Amino acid sequence: MAADVSLPANFHTVLGHWQLHRYPLRNHDPLQAWDSADVLLHQHMADLNCHFPVLVNDQFGALAVACQQPQIAAMSDSYISVCSWQHNLQINQLATQIIPLTGLTAVPAGIDQVLMKLPKSSSLLSYQLQQLAASIEQPVALLAAAKSKLFTPAIRALFEHYCDQVEVSLIEKKARVLSAQLRPLAAAGAAALNYWQDPDYPLQLGHYPGVFSRNQLDLGARLFLQHLPAAGADQVIDLGCGNGVLGLRYAQISPASTILWVDESYLAIASCQHNIERNLGGADSRYQTAVDDCLSQQATASADLILCNPPFHQEHAITTHIAQQMFRDSKRVLRHGGELRVVANRHLAYHQPLERLFGAVTVVASNPKFVLLSVRR
Numbered sequence: 171m172a173a174d175v176s177l178p179a180n181f182h183t184v185l186g187h188w189q190l191h192r193y194p195l196r197n198h199d200p201l202q203a204w205d206s207a208d209v210l211l212h213q214h215m216a217d218l219n220c221h222f223p224v225l226v227n228d229q230f231g232a233l234a235v236a237c238q239q240p241q242i243a244a245m246s247d248s249y250i251s252v253c254s255w256q257h258n259l260q261i262n263q264l265a266t267q268i269i270p271l272t273g274l275t276a277v278p279a280g281i282d283q284v285l286m287k288l289p290k291s292s293s294l295l296s297y298q299l300q301q302l303a304a305s306i307e308q309p310v311a312l313l314a315a316a317k318s319k320l321f322t323p324a325i326r327a328l329f330e331h332y333c334d335q336v337e338v339s340l341i342e343k344k345a346r347v348l349s350a351q352l353r354p355l356a357a358a359g360a361a362a363l364n365y366w367q368d369p370d371y372p373l374q375l376g377h378y379p380g381v382f383s384r385n386q387l388d389l390g391a392r393l394f395l396q397h398l399p400a401a402g403a404d405q406v407i408d409l410g411c412g413n414g415v416l417g418l419r420y421a422q423i424s425p426a427s428t429i430l431w432v433d434e435s436y437l438a439i440a441s442c443q444h445n446i447e448r449n450l451g452g453a454d455s456r457y458q459t460a461v462d463d464c465l466s467q468q469a470t471a472s473a474d475l476i477l478c479n480p481p482f483h484q485e486h487a488i489t490t491h492i493a494q495q496m497f498r499d500s501k502r503v504l505r506h507g508g509e510l511r512v513v514a515n516r517h518l519a520y521h522q523p524l525e526r527l528f529g530a531v532t533v534v535a536s537n538p539k540f541v542l543l544s545v546r547r
């Protein structure tokens with residue numbers, strides 16, 4: 171999609187002036203690609219003297235465009251962020267080389283500055299600090315920016331666990347910057363998988379840091395599992411799969427189905443791969459995973475059933491636009507007669523966009539909080 175001129179894309183700070191878009195591009199996008207914490211971090215970046223910075227959780231490239239160094243590293247669990255950096259560097263004609271550190275990738279040696287935005291998940295923050303600390307041999311300066319309210323006592327304590335000289339700035343436009351010296355750590359522990367097993371289902375599910383429903387089965391997913399479509403669909407997709415719970419359970423009741431699990435989070439896909447192996451046995455060509463933005467890389471008319479528990483957050487922003495993109499992509503990817511089954515919070519009223527796209531919507535089940543909807547192509 172071509173960028174619309176009305177997109178709020180002029181990003182102006184003490185360090186310069188850029189065009190900056192959220193990715194994927196949307197006409198009349200009401201959400202900006204940066205926040206006041208990015209602007210505040212730019213003020214602190216003006217005085218830096220470093221050669222090989224690592225950016226952490228730079229959501230759409232607000233930090234990447236401002237880096238003067240020819241090569242930087244950038245750590246993120248989001249495929250959409252990786253696409254955004256590439257897009258925004260390109261439209262600003264910047265040749266900065268980015269080494270992406272996604273999922274479980276090791277941090278390269280030699281980083282001399284950490285520039286961080288706080289992630290939503292504290293387990294992900296802890297894992298990222300641990301990975302960075304294990305990659306350095308001497309203390310490295312760290313700056314972390316976020317909306318002021320996100321610097322809770324627990325988050326400050328986490329920084330104090332990994333850093334010395336932790337200081338937090340005064341509030342400016344509702345944001346703060348934490349500065350600290352990251353302490354070298356003798357060795358990185360392996361990324362901890364957090365397991366749970368629900369008494370109602372024969373699944374043992376592992377979760378890397380930051381992955382959705384890391385501590386228990388999501389209530390929406392529970393309603394979904396109670397009303398899974400009948401066994402027998404040929405090509406099945408678990409869209410926004412997280413730990414893979416919906417597709418895994420479908421695979422158990424429908425062993426002849428071919429299943430693809432899709433998520434934009436690298437750690438969700440790593441968790442899902444682990445869970446496929448643990449719950450469905452070893453390598454099996456019927457079971458595949460893909461990191462993707464919704465179904466952007468999946469072939470038209472290639473699926474018979476799509477199972478979807480869509481997100482309504484993008485990091486700290488509440489938004490339904492990803493769910494709506496999932497519905498549009500599903501319509502393209504489903505074969506004639508194929509089914510999209512969606513669980514969602516009742517108040518999101520997804521029957522409306524689904525009806526506009528597909529026509530008749532069936533309410534499969536509901537409870538006071540969630541509703542499970544089905545549409546056919």
Ligand SMILES: C[S@@+](CC[C@H](N)C(=O)[O-])C[C@H]1O[C@@H](n2cnc3c(N)ncnc32)[C@H](O)[C@@H]1O
Nearest residue numbers: 382391410411412433434435463464479480481
């Ligand atoms: C509500 S969670 C559901 C997870 C899992 N299916 C369950 O029921 O527990 C939504 C998932 O969608 C993923 N997601 C968010 N944006 C996405 C996108 N653009 N494309 C694919 N997956 C996305 C999130 O990473 C998250 O794992």
